[in-house]
Amino acid sequence: MYKRILIAADGSAHSLRAADHAFKIAACDPESIVEIIYALDAEHVKADVLHHWNDLDRSDVRKQRVIAVEEKAVKAGVKYETKILHGEPGPEIVKYANENKVDLIVLGSRGLNALQELVLGSVSHKVAKRAHCPVMIVK
Numbered sequence: 001m002y003k004r005i006l007i008a009a010d011g012s013a014h015s016l017r018a019a020d021h022a023f024k025i026a027a028c029d030p031e032s033i034v035e036i037i038y039a040l041d042a043e044h045v046k047a048d049v050l051h052h053w054n055d056l057d058r059s060d061v062r063k064q065r066v067i068a069v070e071e072k073a074v075k076a077g078v079k080y081e082t083k084i085l086h087g088e089p090g091p092e093i094v095k096y097a098n099e100n101k102v103d104l105i106v107l108g109s110r111g112l113n114a115l116q117e118l119v120l121g122s123v124s125h126k127v128a129k130r131a132h133c134p135v136m137i138v139k
Contacts, residue, residue, distance in 0.1 A: 001032075009038050017108060090130075094131050102131075107137060107138070
């Protein structure tokens with residue numbers, strides 16, 4: 001069925017629920033592999049560094065966002081790979097999925113940035129509109 005499943009991870013509660021659904025789907029086929037994608041937006045990273053310049057390691061916070069999903073993959077017993085993309089999340093996720101012939105994209109309906117969710121161009125909307133494969137948006 002779905003051999004290559006992509007999860008867009010950002011550490012949000014919606015993203016973690018989406019991961020649960022993706023792992024249930026992947027568990028149905030032992031040949032399935034889940035690709036955990038975390039997209040780093042350069043503008044967001046720059047602002048993060050400027051606002052938290054005295055923190056020891058801001059990258060640890062980003063790593064924790066992905067580690068939670070990786071731990072769920074291990075617990076579910078599914079094969080997975082983690083990839084870090086650089087750029088605006090919506091377009092980068094779509095580009096990666098389309099270029100790598102992903103069979104299914106699973107992502108949360110909302111991410112960590114509440115302001116973006118008020119605007120029509122949210123990540124989940126952009127991905128659903130432009131991806132060449134089925135997209136599952138989890139509330």
